[in-house]
Amino acid sequence: MARAPRTAAIRTRTDTQPLRFSPAVQMGSIEGAKAENGVAAPACNGGDQRNGGGGGALPDGEAEAGRRGKVGAAAAVLPLEVGTRVMCRWRDQKLHPVKVIERRKIPNAGPNDYEYYVHYTEFNRRLDEWVKLEQLDLDTVEADIDEKVEDKATSLKMTRHQKRKIDETHVEKGHEELDAASLREHEEFTKVKNIAKIELGRYEIDTWYFSPFPPEYNDSSKLYFCEFCLNFMKRKEQLQRHMRKCDLKHPPGDEIYRSGTLSMFEVDGKKNKVYGQNLCYLAKLFLDHKTLYYDVDLFLFYVLCECDDRGCHMVGYFSKEKHSEESYNLACILTLPPYQRKGYGKFLIAFSYELSKKEGKVGTPERPLSDLGLLSYRGYWTRVLLDILKKHKSNISIKELSDMTAIKADDILSTLQSLDLIQYRKGQHVICADPKVLDRHLKAAGRGGLEVDVSKLIWTPYKEQG
Incomplete structure (x- = not known):
C-alpha cells in the first residue's frame, strides 16, 4: 500500500523487443533509492516516530x-x-x-x-x-x-538524527505490526525473488519482490502476462497464442470513469475471481508488505487504464473491501513502474476519496501504510486541507473538514499537527491558519497530480447494486 524519482531510460523498441524498466531506471540512481527507501523509522499514528537517543x-x-x-x-x-x-x-x-x-x-x-x-x-x-x-x-x-x-x-x-534511519533489514515500514518472529519468518520466506522479470504489454519490467506464484512457475526467470486478462505464461510463444484467442481489450468489469484517454474500471472479485487473483500475484512483485488474498470475493478492484485504438492498458489500481467496519476506503494501491512519476498514484488516492463522497462516508487507507504510501497520503491530505483553509475565511472545525473532504478526522488531526497548524486551547483543538505558512506548506507538498473530473464519474456504491 502503495516514490523516489524514477526516470525512464527506454531501449529503442522493435516489434519483438519490449520497452524495459529496471529498478535502477525507476529510481534514477542508487543514491535516490537510499534517500527514499533504505532507512526510515516506522510510522506512528500516521506520522514519523522519532526516537530519542544521543551519541x-x-x-x-x-x-x-x-x-x-x-x-x-x-x-x-x-x-x-x-x-x-x-x-x-x-x-x-x-x-x-x-x-x-x-x-x-x-x-x-x-x-x-x-x-x-x-x-x-x-x-x-x-x-x-x-x-x-x-x-x-x-x-x-x-x-x-x-x-x-x-x-x-x-x-x-547513533546520533538523534541517525536513530531514525533504521536499516530495513531489521524494520521495514509496512512491517511494524509484525512481532520479531513473524518479521523473521516473512523475510526468510520472501528473501529471494522467484521471478526476475515480467513482460506486460509493451514493457519488460524488472520485479522488486517475491510473489507466491504457483510452484510450477518458480523455475521461470521471466513471466509473460496478457495485459487485458492478466493470465500469465512461461514462454513468449504461449502468450502469442493466447493473444490470438483472448477477446478482452480492457479489464473485465464496468467502466465507471472516462476522461480523455483515461478510464477506470470496477472489477468485482467475486464475479472475476481469476482476474482478481492474477492482479494480486502481479502487484505482489512490486509491493513488499502486501498480504496476498486468495479469497478475492470480498474485494472490489479499481483498475486505471490508458486507452488507445489497441485497447485499455493497465496503469495501476487500488483495491477496496466491499464492507469495512474500520472505514477503509482503500486496501492496496499500486502504479506499475513504467507509469510512475506521472501523477497516477495521486490520482488513485483522490479517486478513492471521490468514491467515499459518493457513498456519504469518511474514508481512510488500510494500515499499515508503507513508507511510500505514507508520503503519498500525507501529500494528498496536506494539499486538500490547506486548499480549503486558504479559501475559508471563518472558523472551521475538524468535523466540518472531514464532512467536506471525506477524510477521517484522525488523519486530518495528524496531518495538521505534523504541519504545526493546530493547537489545543481550552479543551479543544484550534486550527492556526496563517496564509504565509499555508503557502509554504502547499509549496513543500508539491503538485497534486492528475485531477479527477467528478462529472465523468458514473458509479453506484456497491451496497445499492442489485
Missing part, C-alpha cells in the same frame, strides 16, 4: 568484539557462505556493501562457481539481485561476527 561510545573490549575483520582475497574461502558481507559492484560501476542472502551452483561449471543473491545493505530490498563472483571484491570479505554485538555498537553510536 555514545562502546567500551573498548566490546568495540573490539564487534569489529569485523577483513579476510582478504588470499584467505577468502570459496564458495562464499550465506551471511557473508562484502563489497559488490552495482550497475553504477561503484562498490556498495552487500550481504549474501542465498547462493546457487552454476550448471556445468567448476566446484566453486556460484551465483550469489545479495542484499544491498544501504538500500531497500527491491534492489536485491543475483550477481556473479566477478562483481564481488573479495579483498573486502568480512569475517563472521556476532550480529547482536554489532547491533549494540551501531545503536550506541
Whole structure:
C-alpha cells in the first residue's frame, strides 16, 4: 500500500523487443533509492516516530568484539557462505556493501562457481539481485561476527538524527505490526525473488519482490502476462497464442470513469475471481508488505487504464473491501513502474476519496501504510486541507473538514499537527491558519497530480447494486 524519482531510460523498441524498466531506471540512481527507501523509522499514528537517543561510545573490549575483520582475497574461502558481507559492484560501476542472502551452483561449471543473491545493505530490498563472483571484491570479505554485538555498537553510536534511519533489514515500514518472529519468518520466506522479470504489454519490467506464484512457475526467470486478462505464461510463444484467442481489450468489469484517454474500471472479485487473483500475484512483485488474498470475493478492484485504438492498458489500481467496519476506503494501491512519476498514484488516492463522497462516508487507507504510501497520503491530505483553509475565511472545525473532504478526522488531526497548524486551547483543538505558512506548506507538498473530473464519474456504491 502503495516514490523516489524514477526516470525512464527506454531501449529503442522493435516489434519483438519490449520497452524495459529496471529498478535502477525507476529510481534514477542508487543514491535516490537510499534517500527514499533504505532507512526510515516506522510510522506512528500516521506520522514519523522519532526516537530519542544521543551519541555514545562502546567500551573498548566490546568495540573490539564487534569489529569485523577483513579476510582478504588470499584467505577468502570459496564458495562464499550465506551471511557473508562484502563489497559488490552495482550497475553504477561503484562498490556498495552487500550481504549474501542465498547462493546457487552454476550448471556445468567448476566446484566453486556460484551465483550469489545479495542484499544491498544501504538500500531497500527491491534492489536485491543475483550477481556473479566477478562483481564481488573479495579483498573486502568480512569475517563472521556476532550480529547482536554489532547491533549494540551501531545503536550506541547513533546520533538523534541517525536513530531514525533504521536499516530495513531489521524494520521495514509496512512491517511494524509484525512481532520479531513473524518479521523473521516473512523475510526468510520472501528473501529471494522467484521471478526476475515480467513482460506486460509493451514493457519488460524488472520485479522488486517475491510473489507466491504457483510452484510450477518458480523455475521461470521471466513471466509473460496478457495485459487485458492478466493470465500469465512461461514462454513468449504461449502468450502469442493466447493473444490470438483472448477477446478482452480492457479489464473485465464496468467502466465507471472516462476522461480523455483515461478510464477506470470496477472489477468485482467475486464475479472475476481469476482476474482478481492474477492482479494480486502481479502487484505482489512490486509491493513488499502486501498480504496476498486468495479469497478475492470480498474485494472490489479499481483498475486505471490508458486507452488507445489497441485497447485499455493497465496503469495501476487500488483495491477496496466491499464492507469495512474500520472505514477503509482503500486496501492496496499500486502504479506499475513504467507509469510512475506521472501523477497516477495521486490520482488513485483522490479517486478513492471521490468514491467515499459518493457513498456519504469518511474514508481512510488500510494500515499499515508503507513508507511510500505514507508520503503519498500525507501529500494528498496536506494539499486538500490547506486548499480549503486558504479559501475559508471563518472558523472551521475538524468535523466540518472531514464532512467536506471525506477524510477521517484522525488523519486530518495528524496531518495538521505534523504541519504545526493546530493547537489545543481550552479543551479543544484550534486550527492556526496563517496564509504565509499555508503557502509554504502547499509549496513543500508539491503538485497534486492528475485531477479527477467528478462529472465523468458514473458509479453506484456497491451496497445499492442489485
